[in-house]
Amino acid sequence: MKAAIIGGTGYGAIELIRLINQHPYLEVGSVVSNSQAGNNFSDSYPHLSEIMEHPLEKFDVDNIAANNEVVFLATPSGVSSNLVPQLMETGIKCIDLSGDFRLRSTEQYETWYKRTPADNKYINQAVYGLSEIYPEHIKNATLIANPGCYPTAATLGLLPILNGNIADQESIIIDAKSGVSGAGRGLSLTAHYAEINENLKAYKLGAHQHIPEIEQVLSDESGSQIAVTFTTHLVPMTRGIMCSTYLKLTETISTKEVVELYNEFYKNKPFVRIRPEGTVPATKEVLGSNYCDIGLHVDQRTNRLTIISVIDNLVKGAAGQAIQNANIIFGWDERSGLNQLPMYP
Amino acid sequence: MKAAIIGGTGYGAIELIRLINQHPYLEVGSVVSNSQAGNNFSDSYPHLSEIMEHPLEKFDVDNIAANNEVVFLATPSGVSSNLVPQLMETGIKCIDLSGDFRLRSTEQYETWYKRTPADNKYINQAVYGLSEIYPEHIKNATLIANPGCYPTAATLGLLPILNGNIADQESIIIDAKSGVSGAGRGLSLTAHYAEINENLKAYKLGAHQHIPEIEQVLSDESGSQIAVTFTTHLVPMTRGIMCSTYLKLTETISTKEVVELYNEFYKNKPFVRIRPEGTVPATKEVLGSNYCDIGLHVDQRTNRLTIISVIDNLVKGAAGQAIQNANIIFGWDERSGLNQLPMYP
Amino acid sequence: MKAAIIGGTGYGAIELIRLINQHPYLEVGSVVSNSQAGNNFSDSYPHLSEIMEHPLEKFDVDNIAANNEVVFLATPSGVSSNLVPQLMETGIKCIDLSGDFRLRSTEQYETWYKRTPADNKYINQAVYGLSEIYPEHIKNATLIANPGCYPTAATLGLLPILNGNIADQESIIIDAKSGVSGAGRGLSLTAHYAEINENLKAYKLGAHQHIPEIEQVLSDESGSQIAVTFTTHLVPMTRGIMCSTYLKLTETISTKEVVELYNEFYKNKPFVRIRPEGTVPATKEVLGSNYCDIGLHVDQRTNRLTIISVIDNLVKGAAGQAIQNANIIFGWDERSGLNQLPMYP
């Protein structure tokens, strides 16, 4: 089955290509990049020399629909809201890696993204693609809003304890740290090597567009309106996200019991691994893989739970989860094309 | 005036030498390293070739006292508790960079450090050397317990708001991140390049020996017993500490007002810089300097304050503050030897 | 088919496991580590949690032979010279990633490795496993001396021009640069994060044990005794080797013609990619993959050829080439288990 990739020269697209290359049922069909149409792919990315030699295409909805059965949109915010309606008319399955269809409230989108939102008609059809939580909806979706990188790590870390009804819902603080590839390939001073190497930076305090996305999931799942404090930091590394999440517990419970609760919650979920009591995961332990690893610690002194959840931002936080969602849609084993072990060291 | 340095081949000692080299009144006298006595200094540290060629000495209390007027102990935990008593008998001023004299409670020391504590007689004489907060005590001290790196960044960030009486004292969460030099020059897998490069690791959850030190300062200054949640992370960079601190406010206050409160609190303190509203500091902005930079953000949605405080762990978090304390003791300008600008980039 | 891995807790073994996990015909049988026998694998390497949970075994030749058909020895120098004879008696195929069987001259081994060499009987049976050059010998081998990381990059870069008979054989200079993982997981100051991060170090000038290995291959293939100048550098990154090789040309030839010569030489070799004129490869362009990429430049002013060859030291420079050799031995497609694309960025 052929997959089209739109936004072909960004890091999301590159990672889709890497994973699709090892997929038993999918192969890359069209690769679209309006800005570099006509160029050979390996001119931009010499690591794909002799592997991906076809030229980048201009966006042409008929062409895409004729030659592919699924399309991954790995475009910046504000692009897929225009492309998805055209694509959906052709009946092709759309998996959107951008934020354009994640928020149900168009007002929220405008507030946080400072852009024109997508048409409500399409937003209503979009299924939020947090694979471990919404597999039943994903199965029947024609449009997937693939989750953001931070929201994936944050919500997978939080949902079991919220589900357990022992979290003080007003006490949630998420201290999130990301490698620099999350900022994409677009040039900016905050991704300029000499500025970010040997440096640690907090950014967008109280203003990150992933805040309403996290709150939407947590509120949906808990049944009550949840507001979180969420701070993002840029770490001098290329890949990896860690969320260190803090919340007050409403009951006394041991770390061991919390670990059990998490193991139970994720028991048939191959990509979530819960660390045993006394250990927490590091980002390198999931590098290049689709895992989300979670470690837990109850501080008896303050009755607070600390949750350490890690993902590779380009895999489980973007391209990997997109493939996982395609697998669910097409009824394949969820792990198809995603059996790469973490690369260590 | 000559200064002795004990623990001569660790990173703390090396940083003391760098700073003392530019000090107008201090110079390096004895450098003691029992493990490498007799060796030339620049054999271990070729960057000091033609600068520090004298041989490392064995610890000899009489020699040290005869040739120096102040001694900096940059030794691992559990060493200075034995050396300081001998040194103090000679009347020499002691500035201890280790944790041995920081905690007033010997029980706490045993619990968190898992070592035999120092003699209470000397603990009682020790002055906690947080230079901006305790200058009057430091002035008359003969033994300084130089603060830990994390506690320096954490408490300088927290004390103004605690002093303002608008913090919920039970709500304090400190998410701390450090470069790897904080672990010293001793070999270990967590400081092994291939393990920590391109990696982000949380460690010692609820078990870091700096927890009681932070709580002691906060409790002293607030007048009530404070327990914090404190989590430490290892970041793939050599130097720098950032504390991202979160607390609930008990009143409604704007970021602008909090910035004013901090500016007022630190108004005559040359090494603390408060960033204007809307910006927060990055660790590189203090690299190699004795500054502690602080940024502030009130989240109106949750009425929580986020405090970002950064230091260079080897300067303000160790050797720099030690020199600053020496300057206060000897009545020199607090900035003597500490006028290096941050090295950027 | 089951493969045993000896030296189970080093980086070579870890990389073998990553690759074998995606191999269509091989799977991991025994994993041997005398130092950690009995421990669970994922205790040392949590990235393999839920993937490799079997306990590490003690070395037991009968067990290994009974349960595996091939054994990979990823042990430090001086170990496999003792183990290989025992293993070979059982008839099991041995692929040795260490240097113990690479040099035909035991005197050279003693000179450069400063260790007791292996028994000549076994050295004589060993086939040097440079897969692109010696496939016919590898096919029938029972003992493979898998090439060193530097020699792989250096010789693959040099052999086409030597074969073309237009190189001044006395003029070869190889300036080699490696990431730090090449030094293994053993602790040492030169792999200590704070010492090597933000640092670039030349080491072992004129004394690296890979010098005689490179010279042996070059001399074998050119038919004359070749001595090279070879300098190694440690670069602050985890993976990757680049050899920048310089030699005087004995004829006038354009870069374009040299590129053609290289393309011709490697025409059916899937893992060697020659860059077109005007571009040279970077190490990240082969990261995590078994490729050796080569770029070429003739300086008309000095009639010198510069060859830039890059590999991932743990893949083509170790585990990947070992798997490639196993594939050749067992008659499988050379690329089996090695179809991972470079991970970029």
Added chain:
Amino acid sequence: MKAAIIGGTGYGAIELIRLINQHPYLEVGSVVSNSQAGNNFSDSYPHLSEIMEHPLEKFDVDNIAANNEVVFLATPSGVSSNLVPQLMETGIKCIDLSGDFRLRSTEQYETWYKRTPADNKYINQAVYGLSEIYPEHIKNATLIANPGCYPTAATLGLLPILNGNIADQESIIIDAKSGVSGAGRGLSLTAHYAEINENLKAYKLGAHQHIPEIEQVLSDESGSQIAVTFTTHLVPMTRGIMCSTYLKLTETISTKEVVELYNEFYKNKPFVRIRPEGTVPATKEVLGSNYCDIGLHVDQRTNRLTIISVIDNLVKGAAGQAIQNANIIFGWDERSGLNQLPMYP
């Protein structure tokens, strides 16, 4: 004495400010940046908060001349060729950190820089500011062409052996490696964090504009026309240059004798340090300082000399050497403002 800095928001200017801040006789007067005139300096560089608060100025030759006695031009190629003539008419001393006045041949400039060269009238007045080699000319100069970063490391490493008349002048190969700050603050894909982190890249093979500069110095000092092979590499670190230089010796000489020859050559030069036989310098050993450290190794097998020379590209390779030249011009101790020790680790 006041110094103007032109090109005020680049890394060269920032480093000049750091060094001048500790200079006993110099202080920063005007800071010129046409692109950011009117802005506060610390808006671009928060690390200078409370230190450099004056606004950036537009270029105004009269203003500069009225308020300063020396001007440092830290501008990109092609800018100072226009500004210097105006400045020189006012009689102010000019120290140009760009390449505009380094090459005596305007043809060479056009060939390698692909720009319009400066007026010969000013080129003829320019003194090449390699401080250790041309102090007598520098002393009387009104216009200094401050050497490039690579040429400084390369020529300081080569001149003693050329002077010793035992080098084969046709055999010189310089394999140069640089940290990324050398590329400046201008955004580009080769300085984009995710592209260069964990990566090693060779660039501009046979085309680097520092080639004619190096050859000009070597030819001047040797008396014969010298052509070198010079290859540059980008290393994933912020600061530091290493030149690994190779040449054939025309006589048999030991490493020890070469070390002596170098020590003799640089005997009264405080910023050049020759490492003893058996050791070579690493870039971190000069970080943040004005040192050029050199290590030497004669390979008896090939009778080749390997020279390892390291500098901090922003200090000895730019701002530091500029200050050193100002010190020589004004008759101050060469080390004024340059007594910072290397920052280690």
